[in-house]
Amino acid sequence: MAALLLPLGAVVLWIALGAITDPTALRLAVAVVGLVAMYFGIDAIAKRLVSPTFETDFWLSAGWLVLVVLLAVFADLLPLAEARDPSLTLTQPSRERPDLFSSHPLGTDSQALDILGGVIYGARVSLQVSLIAVTVGTVIGGLIGVTSGYFRGKLDGGVGILTDTLLAFPPLIFLLAVVTAFEPGVITISLALALLGIPTYTRLARANTLAFAQREFVLAARALGAKPGRIILRELVPNVVRPLLSYSFIIVAVLIVAEASLSFLGVGIQRPTPTWGNMIAAGQGQLETTPHVVFVPGAVMFITVFCLNRVGDKARAAWDPKQSAL
Amino acid sequence: MARMIGLRLLKLVPVLFLVSLATFFIVDLVPGDPARAALGPDATEAQYEAVRQELGLDASLVERYVDWIGSALTGDLGNSLIKPGFTVTELISLALPITLQLAIMGMLIALFVSLPLAIVAAYREGTAVDRFTNGLTAAFISIPGFLAGLLLAYLFVFQPEVPRYAWLALGLAVACGMFLTAARRVGDDLGRNVALWILAGLVAIGVTLLVFANFPSFPRTGFVRLTSERGVLDNLRSAFLPALTISISQIAVFTRLLRSDLIATLQEDFILSAKAKGMTPRHILWREALRPSSFSLITLAGVSFGNAIGGTVIVESIFGIQGVGRLIVNDGVIPGDYPIVQGGVLVIAVFYVVVNLLVDVSYVYLDPRIRRG
């Protein structure tokens, strides 16, 4: 019965994207109704076919993330309309409304660039930036945290004050201050975001290290004559790394938003290189007349962040011993 | 107690010192020449040198820092480069009340929405209402601030019929819920409760229709100061959308925390015993369960308040409000007016640190378990 919602929702969504053209609010509302109906349909089918405890939302989230990553990686191979070079779109119509059955399924922006392509290439930038930032943040913050958690004492106190200092800046203000000092680009933005993540990772790593440093295998290693460096790298890091990584999904979500916020404020990666943030920012001036320029990349970003949070919650429950012990 | 607060204050000193140091030097890395920015293109070399000297740019970094922080401690954050005749302190003192108002209003809206939501979700744990609340908070947490702001601006300013009818639907739904409750109570409860619920439903319908009929229009940009002669209503009207934007993510956080807190409390022995004594669910929720949870809520509210202060930059930028965040970005970062950036960031960071300290202290003060430990 409930499974019928899937085709029904699909039809409704089809109508919203294809048949209704105005007003935008109605179009959006109908599309949302269609999507919700589809979700419950899929949920019902999966619960019947796979298992009654099937977590549809989790698997859909994971699926979306895989899709985004694949699209971002293979964007160059896709038959996308021009999304990055406005000199090739001089004769194209700008601010085209989304129409699934046209060559610009999600419309075009003020520079007549294809929004679908922009969203996909934007995903590439978002993922690149946040993954670099998370990697750098995990490695540096993790090592600092493990080291200070292992040695404690004055080093720990100093690191504590430094992390407190970094955390004393509201994140966005901090990013703004850092980013303005450098030419915005994928690498600088990534490093600025990494810098933002370092204190968080330091704290997480330190807390986890304190838990592990109490355990006897560390004592045993010292009894075996292991030097501190070895204990940190061989005994502590392998244990701390998993709970640390379990936060990565959520931190990637935070960083994607942070990067987009910078782009939105005009201090991030500059157009015409598309990022979700600068696409949204570019459209906000014409919010009233062409809302799709804002809300199409906005929706993609929202869904991605939502899925990252969902998957992240599960990862944390599974991987963070403190979380799962509770 | 006092000793603990004292220790925390002591710990604050190096943090604040480093914050000021970082603020000063980060901005110093900004490319471009502040003297040139201040002068404009028509200046001669002699003028340029004079301005450099006036701004103290020819002094060493350390001297400049000492000079800056020394003045900052006396409340003097220097002069704006781009807007001659304005001191940074003046600019910030003009902008800060706006930012504070937005942050406070955002928090109040969040509390107002999340309190009933969390109570209902906790009391009906596992039901459709609870699942709906969970989904809603998950969505709210995932929506980036600037997107929420643009969406609200779009709906309330350009498509005002949408929120207007949404309000009508919501109000009528709440009223229906109240009538349904009344209907369910007819058989098994005291009469006065039934009357109360019916009355509440009628009031809800009345309020809903009143607001529906006089649905206010909201400005896309701009802000009317509370102290402006245009009055409080205009002030609230101009602050509503930005505050609502700020509250979106807070609603999610508050609701989640309060819900799980309430669920935990509801399982404790004293609640069981209260139930056993035959107290009404409402009494249990409001009197017994909510009180212990309020401590963590206060903490969270404080932390969120600190975050909101730092996060208003986005909201202010969307709604064209001259708060501290926009001051920093539009008047500081973008035109390269570095004393504004330094002063603004310092003020916000200090604010943030102090609010967090107050929260820590109040938490210690409020929660006897911590106090003893």
Add this chain to the structure above:
Amino acid sequence: MRLSRGNRVVALLAATSLVLAACGGDDDTATEEPTVDDTVADDTDDPDDTDDPDDTDDPDDTDDPDDTDDPDDTDEPDDTDDPVDPVDAPCDATIPGSQIDYGIFAPNAAFDPVGSSGALVGGTEIAAVYDVLFIFDPTTLEVRPHLAESLTADNDDFTVWTMTLREGITYSDGTPLTAQLVADNNERYFADEGVRNTSGGFLQYIEETEIVDDLTLRFTLNTPLAEFGLVFADEPGMVVNLDVIGDDANELKTAGPDVDAFRVQPPDAAGVGPYVVERNVPGEETILRARDDYWGGPVCVETIRFTWIPGSAGTYDAFRSGELDVAFLRDPVVNQQAIDDGVQHFYFPQDGGAMINFNHREGRATADPRLREAIMLALDPEIINDRAYQGALNTTLSYIGPDSPYYSDAVEERTLDTERAAALVEEVKADGWDGTLNFVAGNAPPGPDSAIAIEAMLGAVGIELDTELMATGDSIARLGTGDFDIITNGWNSGPGTMVLSLIRNLSSTSPTNRMGYASDAMDALLDDALATPFADLAPVLAAINNQINEEFVSPPFGSTSEGVVWTDDVSGLVPTVSTIFLFHDAVVTN
């Protein structure tokens, strides 16, 4: 041909002025100077207005809801001729409690004419405090005396001028407005190196100032200057009572404690304008209060409150929400929006408001005329308009745009031809150019979008741009150092400032010629322009325009506009030079 913006303004305002008349104001009894409304009233007879195709397309124009709702509408024709109020001012005395809320473009830096720069930085507020010697009428292009009695050219080549001041004008401390004071004020513009405002620059043409008597000055100029009076319609025409600042009078450009206080709140005796500064919180609000002994009094509106809402869009939103009675707007999209909304407005057309400048200096790739020609052939204003201005820009292919009062058939447009552009680029590349140009653009909207559009169009003909987006201040600094190939920089030539702005940017001897452009032919034309009265200027400006095209000086792509919008309650604003509006005749009916 498109109807000029001025005429459309007129058409829009016609009905409203009649409404205002019905509400008690009387146009017939207005002071000597025509106000915005007067010009409107004068033009109502223009038969072209009703046939304006632009206007009939706009439903708001003909069917202004405010107007139709107004029961007085039907009585209009009768009322205009009815001498309801037979006095020399729209009111008998200052109306208690009346206030105009005015949204400014940027905060006033200081209440000192020397530091102001037209309406963009405090000009309107300062003019209300000091008043002006002359008023420039942007629609008729006439300069007429105000505080001054007259200004006459004593010779045919416009190099000797006699100015007579109005008799009996005194500051509130008893100091009379004298010829000496005018001369002393002029000196202040040279107290420090460099003159920062546009009209102050005119003063450099004065070779000698002779004080004939208390009320008469004779100026001898080193260059023929046909419209010398314009100088005293702008900042130099705002005469400060230097006694109130004492010895610091010449120090005003440098910081000092007394001077700072003067800048924030000049004493009532500092100026002879209709208003005094009651409260000035820079950046928040400035409140001016009507002077009860104004020489041209009475002043009708008791207080004017200037507030600053950043950005034209925000200012206009505040205007629409009723927070402002008058709003200064300077954004093509917003200005067009106001027109579409049917709001009363007066915009000054600004030729060359949207353009890019080439660097003509030796060693720069853009020194090659073939490259400049290629770019001018490739830059299609319509694409920039579509992509950066949402179609709101008044696109032009000539420097003197069709909306300009100086437009004539002699103005030639540059041609667009991407194929020829690409061929030229190939040619230059064959000579060893690497194909890349440096491009400096602003980072505030619509800067980035416009930069992308320009990048796209030039990219299509084979020119790679290395774009640097930066804050306005930084890009101005780059303009100053000459470190650019192409840069966005408007010359903003309004009706009054047209000649001076061209000289500033194009004269080979101008210190503010940022492009490194020098041409004898152009210099001769510019001299000619200075010596020509506004009424006869059109052919000279057309020649300059054509010279710009011929030498590929720099391509304009649109003229912008700046000015104010106001509510139906307000009337009597007097526009003058530099987009300044005067308040001495203003009325508000709320």
Add this chain to the structure above:
Amino acid sequence: MAGTGAAHLRDDADDVVLRVEDLVVEFRTRGNQTVKAVSGISFDARAGETIGLVGESGCGKSTTGRAIMQLPHPTSGSIRFEGAELTGLEGEDLRRLRTRLQMIFQDPISSLNPRRKVRDIVAEGLDIWRSPGDKQQTVDAVLENVGLDPQMVGGRRPHEFSGGQCQRICVARALVMDPSIIICDEPVSALDVSVQAQILNLLKSMKARYGLTLIFIAHDLAVVKNVSDRVVVMYLGKICEVATPDQLFARPRHPYTDLLLASIPVPDPRRGRSERQIVGELPSPIDPPSGCRFRTRCPRAQPICATDEPEIRPIDDDHYVACHFPT
């Protein structure tokens, strides 16, 4: 009771491998108070001997074990190991000498790194020291000696094993270093009773095979009795009594030992539970009682016990007690 003194040290013996003298270990708390965990204890161990260190939880016996390893460094006192003074050692010398002393911990799961494979855990010591010879072979041999099949267990991770097996891995890890002393910190108290015996037997046989000296720390007198050659009873950071297990069980002389023995569950139901029990709570090590530390809970306490601290004195052949009023 619980006194100081070194009467029980066997200075005459020439095969003493470990000699602890006047060991003091103190910790600072957050509130800047001092926890006196170990307050001047002395004991020695001869080669091949098993010393049982017994006492309630919190009496400082584990701290003593760790202090011998210099984990952390003791506050004062001397620890001589194979003729070398350990307390002053730092850095490389300490690291090298420490390998001759190994530890086995109470919780075998916690003492094995969950993220590493068994073979790597056991080989860790060899890796650290880059020992010559075939590492693989050494590890396999040791694993076999502790009763594990190297092929079966080598590639697996600790969580795949039971507590007893984990403890065998711990023993293997310790043995691979070829130590002379192994400090066993309650090695069986976390294990099932049936497994306890296996591990005790394993330790016994390893001791014989590798010529080990064992310091066997336990709170359970019954466990100590079977493995020890000499038993040291501790109370609140001090030594009460030193004796052979037989003497101790046959005739405890210290009231505390007496009470400890009385609290051992007896399998014979006819005897019933002893009436005698230790009453009250263990005093805080931050502020230990004056004089004899046991006096607050001692059934025989007299005024003198509050003022004078009893010193350890011989009371029988190879039987020492620190009490003013021994039973």
